[in-house]
Amino acid sequence: MNALVFDAISRSSLVLEARLEFLRLLRTPSFAIPALLFPVMFYLLFGVLLAKPGASLQVAHYLMATYCVFGVMAPGLFGFGVTVASERDKGLLALRRALPMPPLNYVGGKLAMAMLFAAIIFVMLALAGALLGGVRLPVLQWLLLALVMVFGVLPFCALGLLVGSFANGQAAPAIVNVIYLPMALLSGLWFPLKLLPAAFQALAPVWPAWHLAQLGLMSIGQPTSGALFGHIAYLAIFTLLVGHWAARRLQREP
Amino acid sequence: MTAETVAQLCAVNKRRGAVLALAGVDLAITRGEVYALLGANGAGKTTAISLLLGLLRPDSGEVRLFGLPPQDLTARRRIGVMLQSAGLPDTLSVGELIAQVRSYYPQPRSQADVAALAGIETLLNVRYASLSGGQQRRVQFALALCGRPDLLFLDEPTVGMDTESRQQFWKTIRELVAHGCAVVLTTHYLEEAEALAQRVGVLAQGRLLAEGSLDAIRARVGRRQIRCISTLTAEQVQAWPLVHSVQREGDWLRIVTPQPEPILRELLAADTQLREVEVQRAGLAEALQTIAREAA
Numbered sequence: 049m050n051a052l053v054f055d056a057i058s059r060s061s062l063v064l065e066a067r068l069e070f071l072r073l074l075r076t077p078s079f080a081i082p083a084l085l086f087p088v089m090f091y092l093l094f095g096v097l098l099a100k101p102g103a104s105l106q107v108a109h110y111l112m113a114t115y116c117v118f119g120v121m122a123p124g125l126f127g128f129g130v131t132v133a134s135e136r137d138k139g140l141l142a143l144r145r146a147l148p149m150p151p152l153n154y155v156g157g158k159l160a161m162a163m164l165f166a167a168i169i170f171v172m173l174a175l176a177g178a179l180l181g182g183v184r185l186p187v188l189q190w191l192l193l194a195l196v197m198v199f200g201v202l203p204f205c206a207l208g209l210l211v212g213s214f215a216n217g218q219a220a221p222a223i224v225n226v227i228y229l230p231m232a233l234l235s236g237l238w239f240p241l242k243l244l245p246a247a248f249q250a251l252a253p254v255w256p257a258w259h260l261a262q263l264g265l266m267s268i269g270q271p272t273s274g275a276l277f278g279h280i281a282y283l284a285i286f287t288l289l290v291g292h293w294a295a296r297r298l299q300r301e302p
Numbered sequence: 303m304t305a306e307t308v309a310q311l312c313a314v315n316k317r318r319g320a321v322l323a324l325a326g327v328d329l330a331i332t333r334g335e336v337y338a339l340l341g342a343n344g345a346g347k348t349t350a351i352s353l354l355l356g357l358l359r360p361d362s363g364e365v366r367l368f369g370l371p372p373q374d375l376t377a378r379r380r381i382g383v384m385l386q387s388a389g390l391p392d393t394l395s396v397g398e399l400i401a402q403v404r405s406y407y408p409q410p411r412s413q414a415d416v417a418a419l420a421g422i423e424t425l426l427n428v429r430y431a432s433l434s435g436g437q438q439r440r441v442q443f444a445l446a447l448c449g450r451p452d453l454l455f456l457d458e459p460t461v462g463m464d465t466e467s468r469q470q471f472w473k474t475i476r477e478l479v480a481h482g483c484a485v486v487l488t489t490h491y492l493e494e495a496e497a498l499a500q501r502v503g504v505l506a507q508g509r510l511l512a513e514g515s516l517d518a519i520r521a522r523v524g525r526r527q528i529r530c531i532s533t534l535t536a537e538q539v540q541a542w543p544l545v546h547s548v549q550r551e552g553d554w555l556r557i558v559t560p561q562p563e564p565i566l567r568e569l570l571a572a573d574t575q576l577r578e579v580e581v582q583r584a585g586l587a588e589a590l591q592t593i594a595r596e597a598a
Contacts (some may be wrong), residue, residue: 065402142385
């Protein structure tokens with residue numbers, strides 16, 4: 049690639065690109081409905097309706113943070129993984145590269161889309177928690193949680209991009225689901241890891257979703273394991289390495 | 303390279319897997335001309351286009367777009383592209399797709415102009431998925447026009463278009479070319495090359511077998527074709543000197559010959575009922591067959 053150009057055309061084009069990418073996915077029911085509704089539905093079911101009162105854990109608080117993580121994984125994994133795979137298949141990626149699309153637009157537009165979806169998913173879960181789950185937090189903690197979730201989408205964007213650079217459009221949804229659901233379970237997003245066998249608990253630090261969940265729980269003052277810096281460093285390094293690998297694969301000649 | 307050259311391959315070699323997709327190919331496209339790249343599937347047309355677009359890099363040799371490497375954004379902002387297969391996002395409307403591509407260019411055509419040129423004025427609010435195949439092709443053409451390109455790449459542009467759309471499409475191309483736009487065209491329809499191109503390049507197995515004006519390529523085949531309605535049998539005519547081949551198609555006789563004049567005299571003498579005589583230079587199809595045969 050030549051030096052990255054980021055002039056006025058590129059900037060205004062990126063804004064439009066992000067908006068259209070968001071609209072495109074919002075109008076794709078197979079993405080939008082599960083991505084926007086499932087986290088809130090599961091949270092209301094397991095975090096609010098079925099939560100035992102007087103449990104040692106603040107279930108509504110704990111699960112609000114972890115279902116946020118479950119929610120923000122989807123726009124990263126599906127929005128990148130499935131989209132990039134099918135756009136590669138259909139020749140759209142080649143067309144965009146042949147057209148004078150500013151080089152940062154392709155990934156940049158999708159990143160902005162994913163962060164916007166993450167913000168919406170956070171707001172939906174926060175409303176569900178505050179209005180129906182009785183979650184009460186200081187303003188600062190709400191803001192911290194929002195920040196963690198909006199940026200927390202990035203490692204999953206990188207992972208999605210990598211899947212999209214390997215898989216074809218047919219295989220990508222299956223591969224993404226094989227990553228998404230087990231990782232959610234093994235990272236303690238659906239229920240605390242203490243309920244799983246010790247081996248799975250020991251494995252947890254491998255998953256980026258576990259680290260993000262710890263950051264989310266930390267930001268709202270829930271019990272966590274590991275150090276703040278360790279979680280941030282893991283997620284940053286994971287994002288850079290996986291993103292770099294994916295970018296190199298996508299730049300290879302077809 | 304002259305100032306008038308807009309795109310160029312210089313001694314380009316390119317291997318795709320085990321196959322040498324292009325071998326020592328030189329070609330140059332000049333401002334305001336339509337250059338048709340012809341050849342069978344696998345001849346190297348798509349590789350040549352991909353190199354000119356900067357999607358591939360040559361193993362050796364040089365590729366230039368407006369005198370710059372084709373990856374350079376300033377060069378690419380002067381081109382428009384319509385690829386053979388481009389699955390555009392189904393859930394976006396035609397207007398949104400046009401807006402997206404317009405945003406890539408410094409001085410884009412207005413949406414109204416783009417829509418009018420491609421004949422899609424009534425489709426702007428329609429989602430891409432609900433268009434017919436021919437309409438989708440026209441939208442892809444519209445996207446190629448968004449940037450007021452000086453050079454337009456059209457890879458099999460009229461596949462899936464009906465006759466009327468195709469005529470409209472040719473008319474638009476001629477208008478653009480009249481205003482100085484150059485076009486690189488690949489096509490399977492030789493009549494399309496004959497209708498549009500000033501120059502033709504013939505690729506086979508990665509080599510440029512022939513290049514020149516449409517007339518020069520046709521003239522590589524010295525033969526003429528005589529069509530007429532005659533009662534003579536094909537066998538009778540075949541026996542005459544200078545007759546290369548004869549075919550009967552219903553009432554019609556089709557005679558191929560390097561020198562039509564003596565044959566015409568013979569015909570008129572032998573058949574007083576002779577009607578509907580036409581003499582044509584061999585078409586591009588015959589020319590390409592001859593070039594391929596000579597090269598083999």
